Amino acid sequence: MGKYILCIDNGLTTTKSVIFTTDGKEIASSLINTVVENYGACAEIDMELQWKNTAYVIKESIKKSNINPSDIVGVGNSGHGAGLYCLDKVNKPVRKAVSSMDARAIKLLEEWDMEGKSSYKSLFQNLWSGQAIPILTWLKRNEPDSYKKIEKIFMVKDWIIYKLTGNAGIEYTDASNSGLLNPITKNTDKEVLKLFGIEEMFDKLPPLRKTTDIAGYVTKEASIETGLNFGTTVTGGVYDVIACALGSGVFDDDKYSLIAGTWNVNTGIREKLVYSAQTMKCSLFVDIDRYIYVESSATSAVNLEWFIDNVLKGIGLFDISNSRLYKIIDEKISQINAEESNIIYMPFLYKSQLSKNMEGSFFGIKAEHNVFNMLRALFEGVAFAHLMHIESLRNAGVVRNKAVLSGGATNSHVWCQIFSDILNMEIITTEASQVGALGTAVCTAIAIGEYNDFKKAIGIMVKDKNHYYPDAKRNEVYMRKYKEFRRVIDMFDKVGG
Known part of the structure; x- marks a missing residue:
């Protein structure tokens, strides 16, 4: 039994x-x-x-x-x-x-x-x-x-x-x-x-x-x-952002928890309260003694879902499962080097505090580009949006050199590597397919007395899957693109202001 x-x-x-x-x-x-x-x-x-x-x-x-x-x-x-x-x-x-x-x-x-x-x-x-x-x-x-x-x-x-x-x-x-x-x-x-x-x-x-x-x-x-x-x-119970952190194995201040799903969520834990950026949210952590700092917006993997549903499948040309389609996208994008395309994608399908006026859009498409160049730009643009949020965390003193990534983006090895190269940090994924639910299970196991503390429960219940490490040369390429990404946002925000 x-x-x-x-x-x-x-x-x-x-x-x-x-x-x-x-x-x-x-x-x-x-x-x-x-x-x-x-x-x-x-x-x-x-x-x-x-x-x-x-x-x-x-x-x-x-x-x-x-x-x-x-x-x-x-x-x-x-x-x-x-x-x-x-x-x-x-x-x-x-x-x-x-x-x-x-x-x-x-x-x-x-x-x-x-x-x-x-x-x-x-x-x-x-x-x-x-x-x-x-x-x-x-x-x-x-x-x-x-x-x-x-x-x-x-x-x-x-x-x-x-x-x-x-x-x-x-x-x-x-x-x-x-x-x-x-x-x-x-x-x-x-x-x-x-x-x-x-x-x-x-x-x-x-x-x-x-x-x-x-x-x-x-x-x-x-x-x-x-x-x-x-x-x-x-x-x-526990609210979902903290559940995802726990289900990712994040309980201490040694790494970020990143969620790349409907929302672009970036969190770090601190023992002390700090004055932070206007967009940063602070709430009690699960132990009630510490605090979790959250930078987020609806600018993440939801962009890929939108692209698949409205562009690739929008006119009924694709009678193919999403899992198979993801494999094709990964394979094709992996054949395009970071420096081969300068398309910039803005992942603002929904309103975001990252920009006052920017909406979802592609910049720099040329005749030689195809749909996979656009998808690679989408992957990069989402990671750039995560980087903007992480820069706010860093500016508030919440600095980490590695992160655990969960959400839809983890289904793509190419995307995980792009995250590592753009954020210039080790990216870890876990075996759990339902990270938030697993984090809730961790809390529940402690509540019913199965484990005495969070560290022990996490050590047994959460298991790492893959580790991705940044490449310095690709990071240099991406930082040039990121500079252009920020320039376009600033330009539109100034015009709108």
């Missing part, structure tokens, strides 16, 4: 359930696309549908695993950071959840900036539109009836944990990332809410809990819906 951990990952792209052994071996998984309703600046999620889909993937993963649900000794949960999931007095959703990709509160941020209102002294981060405070303020002004109904404030994983256990809580790392927790006092901060005119929301915040706390136990109702045994232990 084995022991297993089931981990839920409520991402903005997919909702997953992954089952692991307690030593980190993946047994089975199931996923379904997360339904995000986008209209104008709004990006919303139906909370009941999100729960229904989560219950579905849990049941499917158990079915695929062929294990007895009684052998699942713990359930962990991670999810997209920030956003807003609210319940009313009878514990029903007040309205659709507002996701972290929502931009309706941008004008509020501009207004607060004009007024000199800043949360930085209390939060060590500047608010952004997908966080709870701007969203709550927007609701107060534009949907007062909804605002008045709010009784509980959650992030996505807190909502799913509530549906599993019936217990309300908000976890430290998620609360901190959402701008609801003071990283100095390590507690919720009513004064910050008061600064933005929503102090009445302080009493709507559930009790704080740690990642390694027991959040509760699966109820009879949730057992029927998910296939989990009644009474199965559910742990406190």
Whole structure:
């Protein structure tokens, strides 16, 4: 009889359930696309549908695993950071959840900036539109009836944990990332809410809990819906960026954790708070003693997905699986040397703080170029965007000489080498195909007493796969291209200003 951990990952792209052994071996998984309703600046999620889909993937993963649900000794949960999931007095959703990709509160941020209102002294981060405070303020002004109904404030994983256990809580790392927790006092901060005119929301915040706390136990109702045994232990959860760091084996200050997926996420851990760039976010790390610094934007491997779907497959010419297509792309790009093409790609399909005015675009295409020259430029442009974020981390004193890379880009050996050459550092990948879920499994294993500490759990559960080392000559070529990449951004930003 084995022991297993089931981990839920409520991402903005997919909702997953992954089952692991307690030593980190993946047994089975199931996923379904997360339904995000986008209209104008709004990006919303139906909370009941999100729960229904989560219950579905849990049941499917158990079915695929062929294990007895009684052998699942713990359930962990991670999810997209920030956003807003609210319940009313009878514990029903007040309205659709507002996701972290929502931009309706941008004008509020501009207004607060004009007024000199800043949360930085209390939060060590500047608010952004997908966080709870701007969203709550927007609701107060534009949907007062909804605002008045709010009784509980959650992030996505807190909502799913509530549906599993019936217990309300908000976890430290998620609360901190959402701008609801003071990283100095390590507690919720009513004064910050008061600064933005929503102090009445302080009493709507559930009790704080740690990642390694027991959040509760699966109820009879949730057992029927998910296939989990009644009474199965559910742990406190962790927000996805930290889950990915842990699942990559990053727990100390010796390396960065880089995620090249829908988002371009670059993180480093520090023991002390530091004043950082305007775009940098700081939140409590999983141990509650240290801090994780995050530089991110939606400028990463999502660009390749867009190119494949809208260019290569856009007119129906490719009746081929994505896995086969990735191999072809890797093979063809590997035959093009870094210095053979000067095409510059701007990975700004979505709005990014890296540029005020730049949008997704190719520069320097010539008659001799083909689609693979363009794809190589896309690979390079994404890595350049990561470098811009890493330079911000370095400027704040978060300096590392190697990094663990996760996300879609790790499916390409060529892309991993490009990352190493452009960032001029060792790049490590791990064996886990579901890095965030594995990081959640690490937290869950500690919560249920399987391991005494994070280092021991990571040492057993996380395994390195490949190491890529930078080439000095290629780095020199890439730095010339990077200079041009920055020049084009600066030129467009000045014109737009």
